[in-house]
Amino acid sequence: MFRRSLAGALAAGMAAAALLTGCGGGGDDASDGPVTLKVLTWEPGGTEYWKQVKSTFEAGHPNIKLEMQSVPFDKYPEVQGPYITSQSGPDVMANNAGLELFDRRGAYVPLGDKAAEITKDLVTYSGACEGFDTGKTCYGVPFSYQGNVLYYNKAVLTAAGLDPEKPPATWDEFGAACDAVKKAGKTCLALGLSGTFPAYWDFPEITRNYLTEDDIRALLAGKLSWKDPKLVAVLEKLAEITTKGWANKNAPSITMLPDGADIFQRGDAAFAGTIISDAVNWEAFGKALGDDKLGVTRWPAIDPAAPLAQKFSGIEGAVYGVTQWSQKKQAGLEFITWLAGKENGELWVKYGKGQPLNKNVDKALLPSSPAFLKIQELVAQPTLHAGVMLSGPEADALARGWQQVTLGQLTVDKWAEQMQQALERSPTKKQTK
């Protein structure tokens, strides 16, 4: 019995050592008194969820205290950038899965062999790994699933003489619906083009009609030219959204968050294309409009026969990793391991009202909102999310180009040229070319 206990203790010790090794070296955790971990987050899931994260984690880990630095999502890069440049600041921080994380991978400790063990109960975690390949280096841990849907206000559709149970499924139907909504005196699509939201939220929805998964990987690698007819067609359709008058007129000068989402939440617009988890999801809209008034659908298909047209552009949500400069790497690893676990998965469902990645989350906890259930149906057929494949310069050029096209200051061909220039000056994609 003693021998078994000793073996167990040794195994535990070796596991801890391996964790540290996988983490790129030992930490300098304080041996006496609790360790305080500084966590930089934009609070995906809301303040209440993060309060629960803090209290639940600290209760189970008396030797670790969490000190949260919360930053609004649209201001996050501006706060995080200087930390990374100066190689100082939080012990644990987050980035969106995909290129945003890969761009900043130098700031995170590679998880090494521990990645598979930490994430063993997650449905997917490839967005935390280089090239969306779990066989390559992974830099952090996701716990939520993210992607885009088109929310709609049933009351606005009804007032416009449309059937709220049959939202437009094709591009032409969407155009017709917008004409009807406009006649009824409302905005069709609530939109804000300032910032990088168009890249993350709207671009992948159009892209699915023209690109295959291989094309999307080529986009990530910087090998797909923006002058390629498929991508030019994507830009043309994005331009149509605003040039056909489907969106609010002030879209070029407002942000999607909070301005664009506010238009929808006020009941002044029929549709809003946003996300399934985190801020401005089905829960926030349900609260504002009433769960019975809120509908969810896939973005209308331009080519319903396209291989990805009926899929869901999905991506792991925020990925939390331990920073390279942290002196508390072991505690940081404990925290992100806990984030990937069942306990946090259930908190995420209960308080964040989002889609969990942990397979063991109690299904009875899942919300019963009709919108949430519809989203469950939509996410069942996932594909790669083209928005997170864009580099910083590309995402910026996409938003600025769309603003200019909307205002009649730029043609789509010129926009494609600017996108290509942005790709060529993208530091991270230059390397992979």
Add this chain to the structure above:
Amino acid sequence: MTISTAPASEPVAADAPPAPGRRRAHRPGQAREWWLGAALVLPALALAVLFKLVPLARGVLTSFESSSGFGGSEFAGADNYTRMFDDPMVLTSFRNALLVVATLPVWIVVPLVLALLIHQRSPGWKFFRAVYFVPYTIAPIVVGIMFRQILAPDGPLNALLRGVGLQPLAIEWLNGRHSALFSLVAVALWSFFGLGVMTYLAGLATIPEETLEAAYLDGAGFWRRLFSVVVPMLRPTVAYWSVLCASGVLIWLFPLIYALTQGGPGDATMLPEYLVFLTTFQFLDRGYGSAIGIALFVFVAVLSIFSVRHMFTEGTRKPR
């Protein structure tokens, strides 16, 4: 009493420095004074080197590096500088900067006129003196957020214009290529001009009352007094305010751009300082961001140098 036309002999000052080339008499008191002076200057010198020269030198060094993401960097020679000439965004940002600089006369004259009105005790001068300064005390980021709402297509400004029958003037202030930049500058001016008024008021306090009174009694009107009496006597103050404005419009507008337009729509309000930030922290191109920053530094330095030189000349001119 007779007045001699013979050149007066130079007075011999007790502490006059020895003539150059002449061997200096070594006195222990002098050495002690020199060391004391050096010791007093040294902290200021160290701070200037540490917080001004070192970051500047580091910025210059970074501008010669090519970096990928937040990873390592390598020496890139002058690539980052040559790249700027082919980058339409950089060229647009400097073109926008020139447009902003072209508004400097407004920045300089408007506060001066208002300051003179307050100085000559125009009706309500106490109220306006306080009111003009209030916008300066509001954080620029808050000003930006405030004016995003005020300038919205259906915002209060357009509602007011429509209400008083000026419908054609109720434009989309932040959506137009030129109106967005104009709006940004106007908001900045609203935010900063109070400081200008205060600066000029401080300068006006140094002008003897009787000078202005004499001009008034001689029949000089407001504008005549402004340009023929006040401006000549306030030259150092005008030069000082000009330097502040010239550098201010190029390097202090960041919070307003960030909150109001984020450089858009398109590149309509993209200024070099915002592009430095975007390039460094969003595009993760530190070397290139630094190069744009150094180009901006040179641009501002060139613009300011004439005013600064003029200011020093005025400040050190001996009274006639």
